[in-house]
Amino acid sequence: MQFVTIKDGDFTNNKSGTFKHTDLIGQRYGAKVQATMGFCHVLKPSAELWTSSLPHRTQILYTPDISMITMRLCLKPGSVVVESGTGSGSLSHAMVRSIAPTGHLYTFDFHEERVAQAKSDFKTHAVDNMVTSTHRDVMGTGFGLTGVADAVFLDLPGPWEAVPSAKQALKAEGGLVCSFSPCIEQVQRTCQALRDEGFVELETLETLQKPCHTNSFEIPEAEFRTLEHFEAMEKERVELEAMEMNDRPPKQKMAKKPPPEMHTVLHTRTMDKLAGHTGYLTFARIYQT
Numbered sequence: 001m002q003f004v005t006i007k008d009g010d011f012t013n014n015k016s017g018t019f020k021h022t023d024l025i026g027q028r029y030g031a032k033v034q035a036t037m038g039f040c041h042v043l044k045p046s047a048e049l050w051t052s053s054l055p056h057r058t059q060i061l062y063t064p065d066i067s068m069i070t071m072r073l074c075l076k077p078g079s080v081v082v083e084s085g086t087g088s089g090s091l092s093h094a095m096v097r098s099i100a101p102t103g104h105l106y107t108f109d110f111h112e113e114r115v116a117q118a119k120s121d122f123k124t125h126a127v128d129n130m131v132t133s134t135h136r137d138v139m140g141t142g143f144g145l146t147g148v149a150d151a152v153f154l155d156l157p158g159p160w161e162a163v164p165s166a167k168q169a170l171k172a173e174g175g176l177v178c179s180f181s182p183c184i185e186q187v188q189r190t191c192q193a194l195r196d197e198g199f200v201e202l203e204t205l206e207t208l209q210k211p212c213h214t215n216s217f218e219i220p221e222a223e224f225r226t227l228e229h230f231e232a233m234e235k236e237r238v239e240l241e242a243m244e245m246n247d248r249p250p251k252q253k254m255a256k257k258p259p260p261e262m263h264t265v266l267h268t269r270t271m272d273k274l275a276g277h278t279g280y281l282t283f284a285r286i287y288q289t
């Protein structure tokens, strides 16, 4: 999967050969476009496609975790959400899609270049009006936000350090927090910090996706035979033998059997490979009033 900005006169080369951008301009989304050694499909950009094609500047979150996060944090149009670290912006784009057009994402990272690149990506994807991207060490100095957020998401090496500041960033009526950590020891420290700050409904889970493939194929209709059926077949065989002995060509005497009726069968197979452990998601809620 390649994310390509199309420019009249440019070319893109990959294992399918050379694609002239001029041939791509004006194509409808979904169109199949021929190249010198293969073809491509022109797809409409989406948060999921960005996740599968973005340049990795860090480890990123993938669609199974992202869908669990956006759903369990109840993100919807108009939600205000705080995120750290921004990383490569994989989760940020999905969050923006969920909260658009009236919500806002405050995203923080202490790596200056990543913040600059994320800002540039948000602008290119025309979502920068819904994002504030800030260069800041949130484990050291917190988010610097008070009472604005419906939800806070933490993807940090020491999320427990940011829990008091996450609480402060949530709206007066309370809100939701999610923390992603690869190690169970990080989860334990984060849960302790969440309890200390008065968060409730703590739940930690791991999201594993098990893909299934469904195919269809044709098989002959099953023929269930009775004893009479076998007896009739035996009679037919004996008659055939007798005709052959009388030197008469059997084909002239016997009616040709019609071809069996075909039947479409759907077959679903779960894939053998299950993507391995990425991390644990800890969710919690606080009621502040």
Ligand SMILES: C[S@@+](CC[C@H](N)C(=O)[O-])C[C@H]1O[C@@H](n2cnc3c(N)ncnc32)[C@H](O)[C@@H]1O
Residues within 6 Å of the ligand: 058, 059, 060, 061, 084, 085, 086, 087, 088, 089, 090, 091, 092, 108, 109, 110, 111, 114, 136, 137, 138, 139, 140, 155, 156, 157
């Ligand atoms: C694993 S990446 C986040 C990936 C992101 N969730 C995504 O889907 O693309 C973690 C990020 O946290 C940032 N980070 C680590 N410690 C931080 C801190 N104290 N304050 C702010 N950002 C921090 C790192 O610079 C890194 O970019």
